[in-house]
Amino acid sequence: MTQSQLLAKEVYLIDRVDNRKREKMRHMKCICFLRPTGKSVQALVEELRDPCYSDYYLYFTNSLRKSDIERLAEADENEVVRELQEYFADYLAINQDLYSLNVSFPDWHLFVENSSTWDTNALSRVAEGILSVLLSLKKKPLIRFEKSSALAKKLAAEISEVVLNPEQDSFYGKSMFLNLGDLGATIKTYVDEYQVKHKSSQQIDSIADMKKFVEEYPEFRKLSGNVTKHVTLVGELSRLVSKYSLMEVGELEQSLAVTENHAADLKTLRGLIERPNVTDDTKVRLVLLYALRYEKSPNNATAQLIELLARNKVNEKRIALVKQMIQYAGADQRAEDIFSNKDVFARTRNAFRGLKGVENVYTQHTPHIVETIQELIKGRLKEQSHPFFEGSTRDKPQDIIIFMIGGATYGEAREISKLTVSNPGVKIIFGGTTIHNAQSFMAETADAVSRWHGKSDPTSPKPERLRSVRTDA
Incomplete structure (x- = not known):
């Protein structure tokens, strides 16, 4: 949310609850939006004991413990608290079907000692985040996880114990999964439509031509809104693509x-x-x-x-x-044949798959998780590989929530979004501990291995980021 949007709602000041140097303004009301962590609750207790504002409206992003509610009540000697509610928003909603918990290196370490053991703090945070997702969607799930993943099984147990914004930028919402070439063509369509309306004869054949056109027609900038921003972004993307081959x-x-x-x-x-x-x-x-x-x-x-x-x-x-x-x-660590090259039959299937339904040479790869979700949608996902944690069903699911231990990627999100479109009646929500790019994943891997002192544990389960799917709930 931007500062302008907050001002439109008559929100004039933003500060941290643990900043005790704030000026007292008893004529103003205060809205507190907090994660229910020990530090946040303690800071709020201190605030209520010596309030800076006349009224307090308390909103927490996840479930608040009864003991914390009692502490807040005891601290409210001045009776300034007017409302306390739980709004389940303990995660980052990136778009309408993609979320992240922002649990990533260097702030968080998923593992201790080896890849089979959760860091206690990370496990607690991830479980809380997934529960917030489920509660915000008002879903009580049947949990399935990859059998060979000790981390997924442990996380499933934890959950079962408690059981550019596309909305603001319509052009981004329509174009966020396009490759660079198609994106440029889409932007050019907008420019061409404007030219037709205003009888412009200027020749536009490249991204540079589009940038020049936008600069020379300020009324187009006003008319097109976000499109001019995307012309600039595509121009920069094109420059980087050329500069770095x-x-x-x-x-x-x-x-x-x-x-x-x-x-x-x-x-x-x-x-x-x-x-x-x-x-x-x-x-x-x-x-x-x-x-x-x-x-x-x-x-x-x-x-x-x-x-x-x-x-x-x-x-x-x-x-x-x-x-x-x-x-x-490495090959000895991975749970599944992600490259489809371990036997002649897999290689043959991979060759035919590469010839079918490929948009262009830059979109040949399909994440392995897509195949897993397809099997789940069809009701054919085997319990031997993805058992239920509790209960079971033969029904085909209509609401699917995927969580990736070790992080999700935008490439996976793109393919899963296409799955939703091609399967009417099925809603898929996708997310993970974080959203990785190559740099963040390499940094996290280097940190994990270095903390294990370079020792390989042959009894540990397969690495989470290179699995076909880490857990699906």
């Missing part, structure tokens, strides 16, 4: 994810590592994908690629992530 990078990423083409992939990868305009993070990311895809290949060249990274002066800590990732998510 992201078209070539993206094509190789897709090839590494969905095809088995070792010689060509290796040649392209070596060429990109040698390019000075490709960032070090991108080079390491490509080597990580290669190392995971071809780990068991007899021609595996990961060692040579690590040497090539060093010769191109990539930071040693970044290079070390290659071995850390294999330790964390």
